[in-house]
Amino acid sequence: MRERIDPELIEVGDTRPEEVAEAVAVAARAMCTSPMAYAVLGDDHERRLRHTKRFFTRLYALAHGQRPLVARLDGRIVGSTNDLVDRGCRPSAIDALRSIPALALTGPRSATLTVRWLRDWERRDPRRAHAHFGPFGVEPELQGNGIGSVVLREYTRRLDAAGEHSYLETEKPENVALYSRFGFEVVDENELLGVPNWFMWREAGARGPALRD
Numbered sequence: 001m002r003e004r005i006d007p008e009l010i011e012v013g014d015t016r017p018e019e020v021a022e023a024v025a026v027a028a029r030a031m032c033t034s035p036m037a038y039a040v041l042g043d044d045h046e047r048r049l050r051h052t053k054r055f056f057t058r059l060y061a062l063a064h065g066q067r068p069l070v071a072r073l074d075g076r077i078v079g080s081t082n083d084l085v086d087r088g089c090r091p092s093a094i095d096a097l098r099s100i101p102a103l104a105l106t107g108p109r110s111a112t113l114t115v116r117w118l119r120d121w122e123r124r125d126p127r128r129a130h131a132h133f134g135p136f137g138v139e140p141e142l143q144g145n146g147i148g149s150v151v152l153r154e155y156t157r158r159l160d161a162a163g164e165h166s167y168l169e170t171e172k173p174e175n176v177a178l179y180s181r182f183g184f185e186v187v188d189e190n191e192l193l194g195v196p197n198w199f200m201w202r203e204a205g206a207r208g209p210a211l212r213d
Helices: 017-031 035-041 047-063 093-104 108-126 147-162 173-182
Strands: 011-014 068-075 075-083 131-138 166-170 185-192 195-202
Touching: 011 147, 017 068, 017 075, 017 173, 035 047, 035 108, 035 195, 068 147, 075 147, 075 185, 108 185, 108 195, 131 147, 147 166, 147 173, 166 173, 173 185, 173 195
Parallel strands: 131 166
Antiparallel strands: 011 068, 068 075, 075 131, 166 195, 185 195
């Protein structure tokens, strides 16, 4: 049974350096169950969790222009997201090389599928300046409490204050509905490894709860 909480008790703020490891762990626990994780890493939950956590750890260590946020409940991290700006979503050749050892640990089949997956997403990345949202996850036992909406309300508030556009990818139709509520629109779709993928864009100042509230 999932724990019930009052979303009004959630505080969203910048991720502090000492919180990065737990922020990564929360995102990994949430996202290792995504359709693409199953397609790339298979049915073994512990394997998916281990490799997803390793991948996100490398992302936080190597990516440039990061603006990670966490959702806290009584000091506990219950939601986590990152946000890459200034072309941070496009790794340099050096950073790509530095990621190879971690990628190789997934095994040749999963490594090949991961490269195929990331290359497909990268080539769809808009050329216009934007903030790139994700990875984003809420602690699995707390999903359904509105924590994601609280995070997105603060995230889009910051976007609008800065006059920034944003972009994201998702494999879950329920996430498409959630992001649409906050001004994101589907701009592309694709099926990859048998999994539908949606690509969404938000114009700065798009109508959503950040502006209506």
